[in-house]
Amino acid sequence: MFSFFKRRPERPAFTDFGFLAVDLHSHLIPGIDDGVPDLETALTCLQAFEALGYRKVITTPHVLRDYYPNSSDTIRQGLLELRRAMAETELTIQVEAAAEYLIDDHFMTLLQADDLLTFGQKYVLVELSFANAPLNLDDIIFQLRTKGYVPILAHPERYSYFKDQPERIRKLKEQGCLLQLNLLSLLGQYGGRVQQQAKQLLDDSLVDFLGSDLHRVRDAEKLTQLLHAKEMNWLESHSFLNEKLLT
Numbered sequence: 001m002f003s004f005f006k007r008r009p010e011r012p013a014f015t016d017f018g019f020l021a022v023d024l025h026s027h028l029i030p031g032i033d034d035g036v037p038d039l040e041t042a043l044t045c046l047q048a049f050e051a052l053g054y055r056k057v058i059t060t061p062h063v064l065r066d067y068y069p070n071s072s073d074t075i076r077q078g079l080l081e082l083r084r085a086m087a088e089t090e091l092t093i094q095v096e097a098a099a100e101y102l103i104d105d106h107f108m109t110l111l112q113a114d115d116l117l118t119f120g121q122k123y124v125l126v127e128l129s130f131a132n133a134p135l136n137l138d139d140i141i142f143q144l145r146t147k148g149y150v151p152i153l154a155h156p157e158r159y160s161y162f163k164d165q166p167e168r169i170r171k172l173k174e175q176g177c178l179l180q181l182n183l184l185s186l187l188g189q190y191g192g193r194v195q196q197q198a199k200q201l202l203d204d205s206l207v208d209f210l211g212s213d214l215h216r217v218r219d220a221e222k223l224t225q226l227l228h229a230k231e232m233n234w235l236e237s238h239s240f241l242n243e244k245l246l247t
């Protein structure tokens with residue numbers, strides 16, 4: 001048989017995450033939330049980010065009063081210690097810190113006091129309860145925008161109450177809220193429903209940023225796995241704002 005018409009093996013479109021350059025969602029300040037437990041693990045994760053092609057990590061510990069009562073100060077202090085530990089290594093990746101704020105009463109107090117950790121264009125990473133969205137979410141987004149902040153909603157694909165509600169998500173975007181999809185949602189890390197919701201958001205071109213939401217070394221291994229998965233094709237023909245966070 002002639003093997004004349006044999007197809008060339010397909011080459012993966014992505015060899016690493018260099019096309020994003022910056023990750024804007026992770027939990028790498030040791031011991032202050034459900035992320036990495038110690039500096040050694042944080043350094044291992046940063047090494048993994050570097051190997052995956054990232055040039056900067058903006059790490060975002062939870063601010064969640066009852067469970068992780070972090071303040072701007074505890075996070076800044078944690079960043080200093082992390083950078084001090086990095087200085088003893090060969091790592092060249094840049095590390096900054098902000099936070100992942102749960103939108104609740106405590107968040108509103110911080111907003112009124114202008115005590116929010118931001119990055120880029122006054123971006124604030126926020127998350128919602130998984131049970132239900134705040135009734136006054138539109139008003140909260142308006143208050144953030146009025147004060148000059150740009151909210152980025154973390155993992156919109158994970159909120160079941162947004163499923164089949166593209167008009168609700170579109171409205172948030174019209175109000176000036178940006179959206180950050182979790183990369184591992186593509187791989188099914190949070191189940192099939194979340195995976196489908198992620199695909200829908202991409203198909204509807206509603207996604208502004210891709211984030212790792214990395215909590216542990218295992219998540220970095222899954223990111224490597226994702227690079228070889230067919231779901232990476234869902235990202236083709238889309239562009240994201242991550243790289244703009246380099247400066």
Ligand SMILES: [Fe+2]
Nearest residue numbers: 025026100213
């Ligand atoms: Fe997170």
